[in-house]
Amino acid sequence: MQPSPYTPGEIARTIPGRLQQLADFDERLSYLVDLQRLVGRIRVDHAPRGFGKTSLLRQYQRRAQERGVLTIWVTAGESGGLIPQVAAEISRATSGWRDEARKAVHSRLESLTVRIGLPGIAGADATLRTAEDASAPADSRAFEALVRAAAAGDGHSGLVILIDEIQSADPEGLRTLAYTWQHLQAEGADVPAAVLTAGLPNVSDAVAAAVTFSERFAYRPLPPLEPAAEELALAVPAQELGVQWERDALEEAVVVARGYPYMVQLIGDAAWAAAGRPDPGVAITAAHVRIGRDAMEADLEALFRARWANASAGERDFMAAMASIGDDAVRRTDVARILGVSSESLSVPRARLIDKGFLQASGRGTLEFTIPGFPQFVRDLGQD
Ligand SMILES: Nc1ncnc2c1ncn2[C@@H]1O[C@H](COP(=O)(O)OP(=O)(O)O)[C@@H](O)[C@H]1O
Ligand SMILES: [Mg+2]
Missing domain, CATH: 3.40.50.300 (P-loop containing nucleotide triphosphate hydrolases)
Incomplete structure (x- = not known):
């Protein structure tokens, strides 16, 4: 171990x-x-x-x-x-x-x-x-x-x-x-x-x-990580301990992490635990990554809940409307349309959500969630 x-x-x-x-x-x-x-x-x-x-x-x-x-x-x-x-x-x-x-x-x-x-x-x-x-x-x-x-x-x-x-x-x-x-x-x-x-x-x-x-x-x-960098971030620390990641394990982990460095460390850590904190000579497989991903999702959900609790009612409505559109960049005018309000009236919640680190402005009039997986969490909340 x-x-x-x-x-x-x-x-x-x-x-x-x-x-x-x-x-x-x-x-x-x-x-x-x-x-x-x-x-x-x-x-x-x-x-x-x-x-x-x-x-x-x-x-x-x-x-x-x-x-x-x-x-x-x-x-x-x-x-x-x-x-x-x-x-x-x-x-x-x-x-x-x-x-x-x-x-x-x-x-x-x-x-x-x-x-x-x-x-x-x-x-x-x-x-x-x-x-x-x-x-x-x-x-x-x-x-x-x-x-x-x-x-x-x-x-x-x-x-x-x-x-x-x-x-x-x-x-x-x-x-x-x-x-x-x-x-x-x-x-x-x-x-x-x-x-x-x-x-x-x-x-x-x-x-x-x-x-x-x-x-x-x-x-x-500072952009998201390219897949090759994510693979290095996962494989090299393991290699130094005599542990190899299998090819398809790396590929699955990269899909989970989506370029987000924090997520790279989370999935690496979770797969390592799922593989029984391996001794030298043991391999990390795609099955370990899948078990790790499920375990990690519980941790992530706790993190998401804590952040959600930190948003006001108006900010939550804003994010729910955004998440209902999808995971990618969303136009502020579309959010306004869903909420049935004017785009200008959204300036304050928009600025607050950017300051709190939930959202980032990603282009002309568009917004994105900063953490991968968060829009899905918001959509799931709506179904509770
Ligand atoms: N280039 C990288 N490759 C892989 N993981 C990284 C890289 N840079 C940072 N991390 C990891 O990502 C997480 C966030 O890093 P941190 O430097 O605290 O980010 P920030 O200051 O932007 O919040 C940490 O778990 C860290 O170990
Ligand atoms: Mg920091």
């Missing part, structure tokens, strides 16, 4: 199918480390929950660390705001630095704390730079100075700031970040720093609501 090598709900150890993202990142990283240049655009990998954003961001972090870069990780949305969060992490990460480098960072941290802590100073600060941009947030210069000191490092080759769940960041924090990067772009091209972020599909709305110039942000949708 061997424990499952799959990681449902945890950071993936390897991320097959994400070669493009990693190649893009490596190129930016080389620019930062080898040329000691600023990466001028803030990258945003976005997708619904369970698509592998956090796992991807952790891989970026590992690669940056391997190249001697100081990495700062924050999950946005905690109280206090994005900039204080980043500052606190920088403070923690640099506390063991040698004299000069630590002093440089800590004096910048102090003046940033003054800016954040004493809003009265904002007025004076703004007058100082009306010449360039009166609307820049009061703390953006202090934050920029901190970024410069941290990027100079203590024998490091630069600074990479990683922000997960960026759609939850406070608007002021997003503004400060965007202004800082805009300013560095103009005057700090030689500062070896980068910002990599991940967020839900509505992230561009959150950014646009906070910042007027969003061309500083490079949005990249």
Whole structure:
């Protein structure tokens, strides 16, 4: 008996199918480390929950660390705001630095704390730079100075700031970040720093609501996995434990997972259990996958029920109407027709459902469920 090598709900150890993202990142990283240049655009990998954003961001972090870069990780949305969060992490990460480098960072941290802590100073600060941009947030210069000191490092080759769940960041924090990067772009091209972020599909709305110039942000949708990547995600961890997946077992598992990384881990885990947590030399068969799928469906149903309980009556009506049309992208006007209301009156439930991660906008006026299997669950509820 061997424990499952799959990681449902945890950071993936390897991320097959994400070669493009990693190649893009490596190129930016080389620019930062080898040329000691600023990466001028803030990258945003976005997708619904369970698509592998956090796992991807952790891989970026590992690669940056391997190249001697100081990495700062924050999950946005905690109280206090994005900039204080980043500052606190920088403070923690640099506390063991040698004299000069630590002093440089800590004096910048102090003046940033003054800016954040004493809003009265904002007025004076703004007058100082009306010449360039009166609307820049009061703390953006202090934050920029901190970024410069941290990027100079203590024998490091630069600074990479990683922000997960960026759609939850406070608007002021997003503004400060965007202004800082805009300013560095103009005057700090030689500062070896980068910002990599991940967020839900509505992230561009959150950014646009906070910042007027969003061309500083490079949005990249993180797509579902191709079947070949799903097969690798299933077969390789097993192989490392001496266990083979049979061909048709892999094919069935891919049908279950439908490109959704979380589901890949769930079906892998469930098939592994169904095969009796195999010893080396044992194979995983299509029969194991089918038993695993049935077991997994009970878990999924619990998950779906919990999410459904989290929706209001109006939001449920919206989703029931959508699900009645089918599993694929649905036009908002069709939902309105089924509910017998105007399309405009659906703006609020639509926005809420996107914020809560149930739905994503998938094209001009169309919407999709984010989790495979959820529309079927909703249809089944209607029959109870
Ligand atoms: N490339 C990948 N291949 C297979 N499984 C993955 C991959 N990326 C992530 N996962 C798995 O998918 C699930 C969701 O990953 P996570 O990084 O938490 O996604 P998100 O942050 O988008 O919600 C986890 O169980 C993780 O182990
Ligand atoms: Mg995540």
